[in-house]
Amino acid sequence: MAKVTLFPQACKGMEDCGICALVCPQHLFTSSGEMNEAGYVPTRLTEPEECTGCQSCMLSCPDMAIVVVKEKGEEAS
Amino acid sequence: MSLAEHPLRKYTRPHVKKTTTCPGCGNGIVAQAILWAIDELNREEGLSMDDFVFVSGIGCSAWIPSPLFAADTLHTTHGRPIAFATGVKLGLPRQKVLVASGDGDLAAIGGNHLIHAARRNIDLTVVMVNNGIYGMTGGQTAPTTPRGLNTITSPYGTMEPEFNVAAMVAAAGAPYVARWTTYHPRQLKRAIKKGIQKQGFSFIEAISQCPVQYGRVSKLGRATAILEHFRDHSLKLAKAREMSEEELAGKITVGEFCDRQAPELASQWSELRARLGKEQG
Amino acid sequence: MKAAVRLKPGTHFIEGNLALAEGAIAAGCRFMAGYPITPASEIPNRLSQLLPTVGGVFLQTEDEIAAICSAIGASWAGLKAMTATSGPGVSLMQENIGLAASTETPLVIVDVMRFGPSTGVPSVGLAGDVVQVARGSHGDYQIIALCPESPQEMYDHMIRAFNLAERFRCPVFVLPDGFIGHMREQVVIPPDQEIELAQRKIAPAGTTPLERQDFLDPEVAPMPVFGRGRQAHVTSSCHNGQGMRNLTDPEVMHAFATMPIEKILRHRDQIVEVAADYAPGDVVIVAYGTVARSARAAAQAARAQGLAVGTLCLKTLWPFADQEVAAAAQQARAVLVLENNTGQMLPYIKAEAAAHCPVQFLGPRLLGQIHEPNAVLTRVKEMMS
Ligand SMILES: Cc1ncc(C[n+]2csc(CCOP(=O)(O)OP(=O)(O)O)c2C)c(N)n1
Ligand code: SF4
Ligand code: SF4
Ligand code: SF4
Ligand SMILES: [Mg+2]
Numbered sequence: 001m002a003k004v005t006l007f008p009q010a011c012k013g014m015e016d017c018g019i020c021a022l023v024c025p026q027h028l029f030t031s032s033g034e035m036n037e038a039g040y041v042p043t044r045l046t047e048p049e050e051c052t053g054c055q056s057c058m059l060s061c062p063d064m065a066i067v068v069v070k071e072k073g074e075e076a077s
Numbered sequence: 078m079s080l081a082e083h084p085l086r087k088y089t090r091p092h093v094k095k096t097t098t099c100p101g102c103g104n105g106i107v108a109q110a111i112l113w114a115i116d117e118l119n120r121e122e123g124l125s126m127d128d129f130v131f132v133s134g135i136g137c138s139a140w141i142p143s144p145l146f147a148a149d150t151l152h153t154t155h156g157r158p159i160a161f162a163t164g165v166k167l168g169l170p171r172q173k174v175l176v177a178s179g180d181g182d183l184a185a186i187g188g189n190h191l192i193h194a195a196r197r198n199i200d201l202t203v204v205m206v207n208n209g210i211y212g213m214t215g216g217q218t219a220p221t222t223p224r225g226l227n228t229i230t231s232p233y234g235t236m237e238p239e240f241n242v243a244a245m246v247a248a249a250g251a252p253y254v255a256r257w258t259t260y261h262p263r264q265l266k267r268a269i270k271k272g273i274q275k276q277g278f279s280f281i282e283a284i285s286q287c288p289v290q291y292g293r294v295s296k297l298g299r300a301t302a303i304l305e306h307f308r309d310h311s312l313k314l315a316k317a318r319e320m321s322e323e324e325l326a327g328k329i330t331v332g333e334f335c336d337r338q339a340p341e342l343a344s345q346w347s348e349l350r351a352r353l354g355k356e357q358g
Numbered sequence: 359m360k361a362a363v364r365l366k367p368g369t370h371f372i373e374g375n376l377a378l379a380e381g382a383i384a385a386g387c388r389f390m391a392g393y394p395i396t397p398a399s400e401i402p403n404r405l406s407q408l409l410p411t412v413g414g415v416f417l418q419t420e421d422e423i424a425a426i427c428s429a430i431g432a433s434w435a436g437l438k439a440m441t442a443t444s445g446p447g448v449s450l451m452q453e454n455i456g457l458a459a460s461t462e463t464p465l466v467i468v469d470v471m472r473f474g475p476s477t478g479v480p481s482v483g484l485a486g487d488v489v490q491v492a493r494g495s496h497g498d499y500q501i502i503a504l505c506p507e508s509p510q511e512m513y514d515h516m517i518r519a520f521n522l523a524e525r526f527r528c529p530v531f532v533l534p535d536g537f538i539g540h541m542r543e544q545v546v547i548p549p550d551q552e553i554e555l556a557q558r559k560i561a562p563a564g565t566t567p568l569e570r571q572d573f574l575d576p577e578v579a580p581m582p583v584f585g586r587g588r589q590a591h592v593t594s595s596c597h598n599g600q601g602m603r604n605l606t607d608p609e610v611m612h613a614f615a616t617m618p619i620e621k622i623l624r625h626r627d628q629i630v631e632v633a634a635d636y637a638p639g640d641v642v643i644v645a646y647g648t649v650a651r652s653a654r655a656a657a658q659a660a661r662a663q664g665l666a667v668g669t670l671c672l673k674t675l676w677p678f679a680d681q682e683v684a685a686a687a688q689q690a691r692a693v694l695v696l697e698n699n700t701g702q703m704l705p706y707i708k709a710e711a712a713a714h715c716p717v718q719f720l721g722p723r724l725l726g727q728i729h730e731p732n733a734v735l736t737r738v739k740e741m742m743s
Binding site: 090092126127130132135143144147148149150151152153154157160161162163164165166167168169171172189190192193346349350353355356357358 | 361388389391410411412413414415417419420421423424427428429430431432433434435436437439453454457566567568582584585587588589590591592593594595602603
Binding site for chain 2: 013016017019021059062067
């Protein structure tokens with residue numbers, strides 16, 4: 001298990017970017033359907049409990065809008 | 078970018094609250110790869126941002142460190158960052174000097190500085206963002222644009238072959254050269270880290286997506302489509318070396334082009350000064 | 359090779375370029391980057407020997423663009439840095455001369471001027487670059503330019519050039535022509551302790567750019583030199599006083615363009631130097647560089663014949679000695695401008711002098727040859743009749 005934090009105000013949108021959705025091996029990202037202040041529609045996590053903590057989404061998000069913290073004992077990759 | 082709790086936030090200027098890149102631009106992935114590499118070096122070797130000087134040229138990619146990175150940053154003229162960085166490094170041999178800039182910047186207008194810095198083997202880490210296009214000026218042909226692509230300045234299709242920059246830099250004498258794509262952020266980070274640790278000229282080519290300009294002219298469109306292209310066409314160097322030129326057409330060879338030792342310029346200057354009994358300055 | 363040694367204090371008979379190299383070391387220069395070119399090559403040749411012996415670095419670059427860029431980089435690294443070239447090299451450097459001016463980088467650029475345009479005649483001197491050093495880069499900016507007329511001044515001007523660069527955080531040119539570069543004359547080298555050296559002010563430790571003014575201060579901001587944890591933000595783009603890029607605010611754009619100019623012009627009295635030797639009613643010969651020698655010889659010959667002739671020799675070309683030229687013209691019967699070119703400084707001199715007295719121009723009979731004092735005398739007599 002891992003804790004995924006999204007910063008919707010930093011996200012440039014599922015439609016325009018959507019990289020997290022591409023790289024997540026668990027296919028956990030979907031559109032939140034709500035526009036942020038910058039006018040983008042950010043992503044949200046469908047089933048956070050399915051997250052493996054692989055951090056692919058964090059490393060691939062161009063806008064540093066995702067933080068994945070692994071459970072204690074696990075090292076960042 | 079609200080980096081409120083982002084672990085890399087400690088490496089960025091507090092007042093810089095958002096990036097200026099287009100949605101899905103690979104520059105943000107490369108910026109992160111650099112900062113994650115530094116984060117590891119911070120934990121393993123105690124390096125901090127104060128140990129770095131970041132130098133960039135002109136273009137979208139040249140904005141990677143400037144103003145984001147909380148360190149000495151020097152944003153220069155188009156094509157010249159390596160020349161500036163050479164002076165910085167010779168003046169401050171103990172600093173880590175990292176250049177981040179675009180393919181047009183480093184391989185077209187600045188190509189000669191790149192060749193000679195590799196030949197001189199000065200201890201710089203150069204991260205070249207290769208998005209195959211001139212992003213900032215609106216989608217013109219770069220020396221890295223694949224042949225046949227219709228760009229804004231090659232409306233009938235480019236007639237020139239694309240530049241294998243990493244191979245050229247390796248041939249010019251650089252001790253460490255690697256190429257990865259933004260689909261490979263972990264490998265990219267490791268290569269940058271290795272480049273920073275290497276005492277000598279290191280060149281990391283980051284094949285990256287420019288969804289706005291390259292996406293438009295290539296008709297690949299979205300960032301994710303370009304990343305899928307990277308994923309499906311990347312080929313490890315070891316494998317590529319066994320393949321014919323025809324088989325390699327359209328492939329992106331990734332991996333380490335070289336990793337070797339060679340006499341480095343700034344340290345040779347320190348040795349000369351020591352021989353002549355003089356401290357720097 | 360064995361460690362080269364600097365010339366000892368005392369009197370030497372040496373060529374201008376070598377005097378200049380000695381002056382650079384005495385001034386504290388610790389980084390030079392250059393690319394060989396006649397008639398400046400003796401400068402990199404000599405500094406490549408001397409710099410490592412004083413803890414400095416010499417870099418032969420792949421071209422003059424790399425030379426100026428690496429010198430700017432070394433300056434930000436905290437070293438007194440220079441490059442030396444001739445006209446074709448200055449042409450290549452132009453874009454980054456503008457960068458040095460707008461990033462407020464201390465830098466000394468030596469241009470040993472040759473006969474141009476284009477490749478021209480490498481070994482023949484000509485004052486061909488006097489305007490291009492001031493106006494050759496795009497946009498509005500201000501540099502300082504000194505104009506030596508003897509090997510002694512090659513030495514002295516280098517010390518002054520580094521001091522001015524450090525004091526005003528700007529590019530400073532030293533502009534001899536090939537004649538002075540290769541001329542041998544007596545040069546007196548003082549002991550180091552008698553030489554006054556300026557050092558740049560450095561931004562306070564423990565601060566970040568938003569807590570400081572690093573740029574655009576008309577009184578010259580302390581420099582956030584690299585490698586000291588200052589987190590300097592330096593950009594060639596339009597920036598504010600903290601160095602932060604701003605491409606939208608017209609107020610910032612205005613300050614970005616004008617403050618680095620104001621910074622120098624406000625202190626012009628500390629910079630501008632002339633050698634004035636004239637009396638009211640004289641025909642005043644205005645000249646600079648090598649030609650100043652002809653001007654003085656002609657004035658001396660004229661005075662020997664009882665003619666009222668004086669000289670105004672410009673030691674600094676930029677900022678332009680507008681007040682000094684106007685003051686001379688106010689008292690003069692006429693002004694005669696001598697230049698070894700087709701009249702590059704003439705419009706600037708006329709702009710100050712023409713309202714007060716007649717102004718004439720005299721080039722050498724053959725461009726690239728130094729004015730015959732007799733020819734100058736003949737013209738002076740014509741002007742008097
Ligand atoms: C001397 C000069 N020529 C041209 C330009 C215009 N220019 C700005 S960025 C750029 C191309 C940038 O392309 P690249 O280096 O690939 O960076 P990208 O924007 O793709 O990241 C050009 C030609 C300039 N700034 N200076
Ligand atoms: S990768 Fe980042 S910016 Fe892109 S859609 Fe996902 S969260 Fe948003
Ligand atoms: S950490 Fe991995 S599994 Fe979890 S959301 Fe991100 S990409 Fe998906
Ligand atoms: S134009 Fe291309 S390279 Fe430039 S910021 Fe936009 S997506 Fe990135
Ligand atoms: Mg590009």
